[in-house]
Amino acid sequence: MKILVVGGTRFFGIPMVNALIDAGHDVTVATRGNNELSFKGGVKHIVMDRTDADSVIRAVEGSSFDVVIDKIAYSSNDVKALLPNIKCDKYIQMSTCSVYAEDKPCINEKEFDAAAHPLVWADRTQDYGESKRQAERAVYEFMDADKCVFVRYPVVMGENDYTGRLRFYVEHVMKGIPMYVDDRDFAISFINEKEAGEFLAFLADKAVSGPINGCSRGTIKISELIDYIEKKTGKAAVYSNDGDAAPYNGLQNDMSYDTGKAKSLGYEFSELGDWIYELIDHEIAKVG
Template identity: 60%
Template sequence: MKILVVGGTRYFGIPMVNALLAKGHDVTIATRGNAKVDFDGEVSYVIFDRTDSASVKRALDNKKYDVIIDKIAYSSNDVKALLENVSCERYIQMSTCSVYHEDHANISEDEFVASEYPLEWMGRITDYAKTKRNAERAVLEYMDSSVCTFVRYPVVLGENDYTGRLRFYIEHINNEKPMFVDDLNEAMSFIHEKEAGEFLAYLADHPLSGAVNGCSNGTINISDIISYTEEKLGKKAILDENGDAAPFNGLKDTLSFSTEKAREAGYTFSDLESWIYKLIDFEIVG
């Protein structure tokens, strides 16, 4: 198939593109031109600023693709600038589990329905959840919901995580720096970067309509991350309400997501325990 990937040269975009190439797809990557990657095969590039409709129009000139995988649709205006200038048979958007309104265990896709959300045309605002809800909703102004997929992930972790969220805990324990953790016992789900990319690629060949969650099976407590790291480093965490605020603070409850819809489509996610402690080991070694 002829596939346009908007974004794809960073983080879990790389295993996604490699998985598409392994299936023999004709992949074009849209970027701002700031990065090129040695993928496992040949790709084409187009360069544009996806926040600028005129830039998209000049680059794509109303081309048509079998599938568009939109990894960086951060707002409704982003979606508008793209879809008013290109067409496709199917559209896959990298959304987020942040669209859900309440934290709890086993959240299902129907807890946020994009078609029922009041659309606001907006740019990339600081309210991440709101802007991503609008990004999903905006697609339905251009395409029928039956040919759209909204992929919702929790926090993505991996060896190439440029945000340093897991590394924060390891560095603070190793350097004996105080950190503030608001609740040691809240549990949450994650997904590994490789699986995050590969599931997006899987959906190119296995169409799903509407939203679909993706995450590893199981949850981990922040206390488990800390205690495992303490044991590995032979040092104790310094927990202090005046310390540096830790990533993943602010949970209201156990946070996990149902992946039944993905399983019904033939995709089974890994168990969290199969990779999370190996990733901590990797971060410790540095």
């Protein structure tokens, strides 16, 4: 298949593009040209600003694609600049589980219906969840419902994670830096970077449409994460209401996601416990 990837040059975009190459697809990567391409096989490369309609038109003029995988749609205006100016049979948008209004166990895709959401044409705002809801909603202005897919992940973790959220806990425990954790007993879901990329690639030639959740099986409590770091390092976490605010503060409830739709396509996500402790060990070694 002829596939255009918009973005995808770092973090879980790299295993995604590598998986597309391994599957034998003809891959073109579109970027602003700021990052080096580091894929294990050959890809075509075009330079464009996906937020600028004229730039998109110049970059893809005369081309058509079987699939567009959009890794960096952060608002309705992002979609508006891209989709009317590109020819494709299927569009896969990297969305997020932040589109769901409530943190709770076993959230099903039906709990947010993008097609029914009021559309507002806007750039990205500080409300990440609403910006991504608008990015999903805008697609229906340009694509038939059976030709678009919205992949919803919780927090993605991995050795190449540039957000530093796991590193925060490791550094604060190992260095005795006070941190403010509002509730240590909430359970949270994650997905690892390799699977996050490979699942996107898996969907390229599958007969699927609409939203689809992806996450590792199982959850971990913040207290379990911190306890593991303490036991591995022999250091004790320092808690303080005046300490640095910890990632994942503000959770409303235990949080997990129904991945039955992905399983019905033949994709089984890994157990969280099979990889997260190894990742914590990696972060401990980095800090140590």
